[in-house]
Amino acid sequence: MTNIVLFGKPGAGKGTQAEFLKEKYKLTHISTGDVFRFNLKNDTELGKQCKVFMDAGDLVPDELTTKMLIDEVNKHPDTNGILFDGYPRTLSQARDLDAFLESIGSKVAATIALEADDEILIQRLLERGKTSGRIDDQDESKIRNRYQEYNEKTAPLMGYYKEQNKFHAVDGIGSIDEITKRLSTVIEKL
Numbered sequence: 001m002t003n004i005v006l007f008g009k010p011g012a013g014k015g016t017q018a019e020f021l022k023e024k025y026k027l028t029h030i031s032t033g034d035v036f037r038f039n040l041k042n043d044t045e046l047g048k049q050c051k052v053f054m055d056a057g058d059l060v061p062d063e064l065t066t067k068m069l070i071d072e073v074n075k076h077p078d079t080n081g082i083l084f085d086g087y088p089r090t091l092s093q094a095r096d097l098d099a100f101l102e103s104i105g106s107k108v109a110a111t112i113a114l115e116a117d118d119e120i121l122i123q124r125l126l127e128r129g130k131t132s133g134r135i136d137d138q139d140e141s142k143i144r145n146r147y148q149e150y151n152e153k154t155a156p157l158m159g160y161y162k163e164q165n166k167f168h169a170v171d172g173i174g175s176i177d178e179i180t181k182r183l184s185t186v187i188e189k190l
């Protein structure tokens with residue numbers, strides 16, 4: 001299994017790129033944000049539990065998130081590899097992911113960050129909010145809270161993966177195609 005973690009701030013284009021990469025490399029795409037939104041929409045027990053956090057732009061607690069993630073991975077026992085989009089977002093999640101993957105005889109092959117300036121991304125999210133229907137994309141204070149969550153809880157993961165020589169960064173500004181090429185260059189060297 002070639003497991004890749006796509007890393008980047010909200011709006012950096014992880015979801016868009018994941019759609020291309022999963023086809024190109026025959027990977028299973030797991031977006032924790034999408035799974036949570038599906039549960040919200042269908043008013044499941046998990047949806048009820050994560051709603052308050054998501055609406056505020058806060059991270060959903062680790063325990064709930066990791067349990068959901070493991071359930072998702074276990075749905076794909078024969079995959080070539082997983083493209084993790086939006087997970088891990090805390091050090092505790094990163095450690096849990098390593099432990100879980102080890103337990104199934106696998107590991108994270110690489111983490112690739114899509115880098116872009118905050119102000120460009122905030123404008124991008126506000127634009128997306130006009131059509132996405134996502135409550136967390138429509139209010140600038142909620143967007144800024146998501147960036148704060150990222151800076152406090154997710155940014156430290158870069159050090160975690162750098163120590164393991166698994167961290168790569170690409171410029172996230174450019175056409176979709178250009179960015180896919182930059183990501184592909186990293187993936188093809190793995």
Ligand code: AMP
Nearest residue numbers: 032033053054058059060065086087089
């Ligand atoms: P996203 O679509 O990746 O921007 O995620 C939307 C929201 O889902 C986030 O603001 C969090 O509330 C929640 N979420 C997604 N992934 C995670 C995660 N790994 N840990 C905690 N919360 C998450």
